[in-house]
Amino acid sequence: MPRWSRFRRLFGREPKADVDAELAFHLEMRTGELIDEGVPAERARALALRRFGDYDSPRQQCVAISERRERRMARIEYLTELRQDVVYAWRMLRRTPGFTLVALTTLALGIGANSAIFSVVQAVLLAPLPYRDAPRLYRVTTLYPDGTPYSLSPPDFMSVREQTRAFDQVEAFSGGVYTMLGAGEPREVRGIGVSDRLFDLLGLQPALGRGLLPGDNQPGHDGVAVLDYGFWQRQFGGDHHVLGRTVRIAGTPVEIVGVLARGARMLDAADVYTPLLYNDTFSAATAKGRRGEFLTVIGRARQGMALAEVDNDLRRIGSQLQSAFRATNDTLTFNATSLTDVVVGDVRRPLLLLLGAVGFVLLVACANVANLLLARASARQTELAVRSALGAGRVRLLRQLLTEAVVLGTAGAVLGLAIAFAATRALLAAQPADIPRVEDVTVNGAVVIFTFAIAIATSLGFGILPAFQFTGAGMQSALRETTRGATSVGGQRMRSALVVVEIALAVVLLTGAGLLVRSLIQLTRVDPGFRTEQALSFRVVLQGEKYKADEPTRIRVSEFEQRLRALPGVTNVGATSVLPLSGRGAMVGFAVEGAPPPPPNVNAEIALASTTPDYLRAIGATLMLGRQFSGADDTAAPRVAIVNEAAVRRWFAGENPIGRRINTNGVSREVVGVVADVLQRSAAEPVAPMVFVPFAQRTIRSLRMVVRTSADPSTLTSAIRAEIRALDAELAVADITPMGQLVARSLRRPRFYTSLLTVFAGVGLVLATIGVFGVMNYAVTQRGREISIRLALGALPGDVLRMIVSRALVLSAIGVSVGLGAAIALGRFIQGQLFGIALLDPVTFSAVPLVLAASAAFASFVPARRATKLDPANALREG
Amino acid sequence: MAPPTPDILRGTLDLLILKALSWGPAHGYAVARWIQQATDDALAVGEGSLYPALHRLEEREWITATWGPSENNRQAKYYALTRRGRARLKIEADNWRRYATAIFAALDAPALQE
Numbered sequence: 007m008p009r010w011s012r013f014r015r016l017f018g019r020e021p022k023a024d025v026d027a028e029l030a031f032h033l034e035m036r037t038g039e040l041i042d043e044g045v046p047a048e049r050a051r052a053l054a055l056r057r058f059g060d061y062d063s064p065r066q067q068c069v070a071i072s073e074r075r076e077r078r079m080a081r082i083e084y085l086t087e088l089r090q091d092v093v094y095a096w097r098m099l100r101r102t103p104g105f106t107l108v109a110l111t112t113l114a115l116g117i118g119a120n121s122a123i124f125s126v127v128q129a130v131l132l133a134p135l136p137y138r139d140a141p142r143l144y145r146v147t148t149l150y151p152d153g154t155p156y157s158l159s160p161p162d163f164m165s166v167r168e169q170t171r172a173f174d175q176v177e178a179f180s181g182g183v184y185t186m187l188g189a190g191e192p193r194e195v196r197g198i199g200v201s202d203r204l205f206d207l208l209g210l211q212p213a214l215g216r217g218l219l220p221g222d223n224q225p226g227h228d229g230v231a232v233l234d235y236g237f238w239q240r241q242f243g244g245d246h247h248v249l250g251r252t253v254r255i256a257g258t259p260v261e262i263v264g265v266l267a268r269g270a271r272m273l274d275a276a277d278v279y280t281p282l283l284y285n286d287t288f289s290a291a292t293a294k295g296r297r298g299e300f301l302t303v304i305g306r307a308r309q310g311m312a313l314a315e316v317d318n319d320l321r322r323i324g325s326q327l328q329s330a331f332r333a334t335n336d337t338l339t340f341n342a343t344s345l346t347d348v349v350v351g352d353v354r355r356p357l358l359l360l361l362g363a364v365g366f367v368l369l370v371a372c373a374n375v376a377n378l379l380l381a382r383a384s385a386r387q388t389e390l391a392v393r394s395a396l397g398a399g400r401v402r403l404l405r406q407l408l409t410e411a412v413v414l415g416t417a418g419a420v421l422g423l424a425i426a427f428a429a430t431r432a433l434l435a436a437q438p439a440d441i442p443r444v445e446d447v448t449v450n451g452a453v454v455i456f457t458f459a460i461a462i463a464t465s466l467g468f469g470i471l472p473a474f475q476f477t478g479a480g481m482q483s484a485l486r487e488t489t490r491g492a493t494s495v496g497g498q499r500m501r502s503a504l505v506v507v508e509i510a511l512a513v514v515l516l517t518g519a520g521l522l523v524r525s526l527i528q529l530t531r532v533d534p535g536f537r538t539e540q541a542l543s544f545r546v547v548l549q550g551e552k553y554k555a556d557e558p559t560r561i562r563v564s565e566f567e568q569r570l571r572a573l574p575g576v577t578n579v580g581a582t583s584v585l586p587l588s589g590r591g592a593m594v595g596f597a598v599e600g601a602p603p604p605p606p607n608v609n610a611e612i613a614l615a616s617t618t619p620d621y622l623r624a625i626g627a628t629l630m631l632g633r634q635f636s637g638a639d640d641t642a643a644p645r646v647a648i649v650n651e652a653a654v655r656r657w658f659a660g661e662n663p664i665g666r667r668i669n670t671n672g673v674s675r676e677v678v679g680v681v682a683d684v685l686q687r688s689a690a691e692p693v694a695p696m697v698f699v700p701f702a703q704r705t706i707r708s709l710r711m712v713v714r715t716s717a718d719p720s721t722l723t724s725a726i727r728a729e730i731r732a733l734d735a736e737l738a739v740a741d742i743t744p745m746g747q748l749v750a751r752s753l754r755r756p757r758f759y760t761s762l763l764t765v766f767a768g769v770g771l772v773l774a775t776i777g778v779f780g781v782m783n784y785a786v787t788q789r790g791r792e793i794s795i796r797l798a799l800g801a802l803p804g805d806v807l808r809m810i811v812s813r814a815l816v817l818s819a820i821g822v823s824v825g826l827g828a829a830i831a832l833g834r835f836i837q838g839q840l841f842g843i844a845l846l847d848p849v850t851f852s853a854v855p856l857v858l859a860a861s862a863a864f865a866s867f868v869p870a871r872r873a874t875k876l877d878p879a880n881a882l883r884e885g
Numbered sequence: 886m887a888p889p890t891p892d893i894l895r896g897t898l899d900l901l902i903l904k905a906l907s908w909g910p911a912h913g914y915a916v917a918r919w920i921q922q923a924t925d926d927a928l929a930v931g932e933g934s935l936y937p938a939l940h941r942l943e944e945r946e947w948i949t950a951t952w953g954p955s956e957n958n959r960q961a962k963y964y965a966l967t968r969r970g971r972a973r974l975k976i977e978a979d980n981w982r983r984y985a986t987a988i989f990a991a992l993d994a995p996a997l998q999e
Binding site: 025028029031032034035036038057058059060061063064067072075 | 939
């Protein structure tokens with residue numbers, strides 16, 4: 007667009023009038039000419055019109071074209087001005103590098119933290135699960151009368167599948183750990199057995215070969231396997247000739263028929279998929295196996311079905327089964343949970359809490375930058391007044407100031423994105439907590455859009471107050487007052503209010519962080535019930551023909567124990583079916599013999615572990631009463647059991663149970679010992695009743711072994727592998743873990759949330775402190791003359807110091823009270839993450855105000871010192 | 886409604902306007918007069934169609950418009966060729982010449998020889 011056309015609008019007319027004038031001129035000229043030729047006036051006019059032809063249509067066309075041009079020109083003009091503003095803003099920012107550095111750092115931190123947390127929230131909570139029709143997928147669970155959810159048994163799965171009206175497809179799978187032979191070293195693999203059309207339900211496609219098909223589940227045809235893409239890459243180097251190869255999984259030969267597509271995976275990662283073998287329990291008609299629950303069942307709801315309808319339908323099926331199979335299904339029913347909740351349900355609240363926290367950090371940053379902008383008021387006011395005097399309208403100046411804010415915000419967003427990128431990369435590398443789907447976290451398009459959206463919102467947030475302040479009533483007087491650089495009292499008040507808001511926000515953040523830190527300390531103080539130091543655990547699974555019978559299995563396990571015990575420094579060796587802090591293990595039916603049967607709505611089950619005689623000593627658990635197992639508690643001996651204290655409280659009313667008889671899954675046992683509670687899932691979850699039985703009397707093949715030493719146990723790793731291999735070269739030793747790590751692992755999530763919130767609170771505190779410093783420093787500058795007069799009149803430096811610091815303390819006191827109120831109001835969002843302390847934790851609630859008061863005093867001390875050094879003579883000079 | 890532009894002018898009005906302005910700025914009426922004389926009054930009925938064409942050319946920035954005093958001291962809208970308009974005129978004129986030459990050659994050509 008040529009330069010002149012921008013001014014043309016100033017002199018040009020409205021398009022309609024313009025066109026009318028032009029056409030009228032034409033008609034007039036033509037009429038005039040005809041008259042000159044001698045045509046009578048009235049006839050000349052008519053002739054001119056006739057020559058012109060149609061009038062309205064050309065006129066409308068001309069008006070339409072002109073208006074289009076006007077609009078385009080206005081747009082171009084707007085963009086030109088915007089470019090000017092941006093260039094100007096950029097120049098202003100470069101001219102004040104100190105201000106720009108502080109403002110940009112503040113914004114980059116605030117925005118970057120938000121982008122980083124949002125990219126986690128986006129990938130973990132917002133992105134749909136990578137399955138076909140993911141929002142319609144539900145997990146079905148068996149529901150016991152006391153509300154405990156369980157997996158489904160094969161017959162119950164088949165019953166649900168046949169009788170459902172809510173689902174259009176129901177599938178199942180079951181996971182396990184198996185040893186794989188025939189592909190290099192013996193290896194433990196995570197296997198998943200899948201029902202006939204599970205891959206079809208989830209939309210999982212093969213990258214190579216085929217998926218698992220309905221025919222594969224039939225007995226005799228189930229010797230096939232499909233590999234996970236990542237496992238194929240790791241274990242087989244991505245070799246295409248893997249198809250048709252036979253490997254042995256859990257002792258059974260299977261042919262590899264396919265590889266799943268990259269990224270195709272089940273809820274939990276797996277290495278190998280095999281068909282579930284449909285034996286005679288996979289029938290809706292049978293009563294057999296109804297209480298052997300091991301299937302994770304997933305159904306796809308019909309289009310438009312709500313969760314409540316799905317639940318109703320499952321309850322209907324439940325009550326039908328209750329009457330059809332009274333012996334096994336009495337009191338049981340089913341319910342559904344959306345699959346998304348199954349995957350991310352327990353991280354949703356903490357992640358949203360963190361997102362809220364970074365939002366607060368951004369607000370603090372926003373208030374801080376607003377304050378910085380206000381502080382530039384005196385410097386800018388002259389310039390703006392001059393521009394205004396030169397004819398720039400208020401709207402134009404407002405726009406320019408907001409453009410400056412947006413330029414600042416956009417630059418902050420770019421830096422923030424860099425921070426978010428680095429932070430998410432670090433998160434992926436460190437994997438600080440077992441957060442589901444965290445491997446999908448990236449700074450993607452959605453994150454970029456989010457970042458720029460919050461940057462613009464933030465810019466308007468911190469830009470609008472100063473902009474109105476600048477261009478408002480103070481403007482006219484600014485030219486006159488520049489020599490004093492005075493701003494209105496309103497400006498000072500606004501700056502103080504902003505600092506109060508900053509302090510309040512920092513208080514909320516600090517209170518949250520304080521509560522989480524206190525909870526984490528409480529968690530680490532929980533006695534795990536075992537000794538964590540100088541012990542190692544590892545896993546070994548005895549699979550294959552050799553271990554089909556119990557006797558060789560028992561012999562092999564005692565050989566392991568003898569061999570390992572002979573290693574230097576080893577004091578105890580034991581084996582168990584389940585380690586502390588690794589779950590509750592098998593759940594078995596339970597009854598105390600001679601006691602009245604519990605009411606039907608009580609889940610009469612107990613966690614059970616098979617352990618070798620030395621196991622409880624090896625983990626360092628405390629025996630409270632009775633005795634440990636011994637070698638004499640073998641298959642031939644009477645059945646015995648050791649119970650934990652939780653079981654004593656729950657089933658024996660806290661009385662001494664030694665000598666009493668209990669029944670586990672139909673086996674009658676004598677209680678010979680009581681062991682102190684050992685943590686099962688996490689320190690935050692109460693220990694459930696548990697019973698330990700001798701390994702010899704209940705032989706299992708998936709073992710966790712514990713080796714306790716008198717020295718550092720990590721030096722034994724290779725010796726342990728060698729000993730196990732010496733006995734059976736086909737066994738895989740997996741998961742060698744110091745016992746201490748079990749505790750650390752169970753604290754990973756709370757530690758992760760706590761450290762993040764603490765970092766955010768720290769940033770909030772630093773920003774608020776900078777805010778207090780800025781306001782007090784500015785106040786000293788503004789009131790320099792007044793302070794000089796006071797000093798000239800004999801005020802002591804101490805008085806001045808006290809005056810400034812106490813003003814900062816008053817601000818912080820207001821901020822703290824507002825903040826504590828807000829923290830209490832927001833308490834319910836953090837309640838679920840607390841452990842061992844009350845929401846109104848006195849330690850936190852007294853420490854936070856002290857921290858804030860200290861930081862306010864600290865922040866105001868430097869400007870206060872400066873004030874005491876002012877020269878009293880200033881008072882005279884500037885009079 | 887009858888088409889405001891005689892068929893012969895369809896597509897060539899732009900060219901005529903550009904040509905009319907090639908001797909210097911002129912208002913719409915002057916352009917109309919020039920076309921009247923130069924084309925043996927091809928626009929006889931429908932001078933009005935000249936104006937949308939002028940505005941379209943202005944929108945394409947082949948011509949520019951300014952208001953100024955006319956010969957009888959009235960305000961008139963004067964159009965002038967831009968640099969791009971001048972270049973356009975050359976292209977359009979060349980096209981027309983090629984086209985006309987081809988048609989004339991065809992009209993004078995003998996019957997097809999077997």
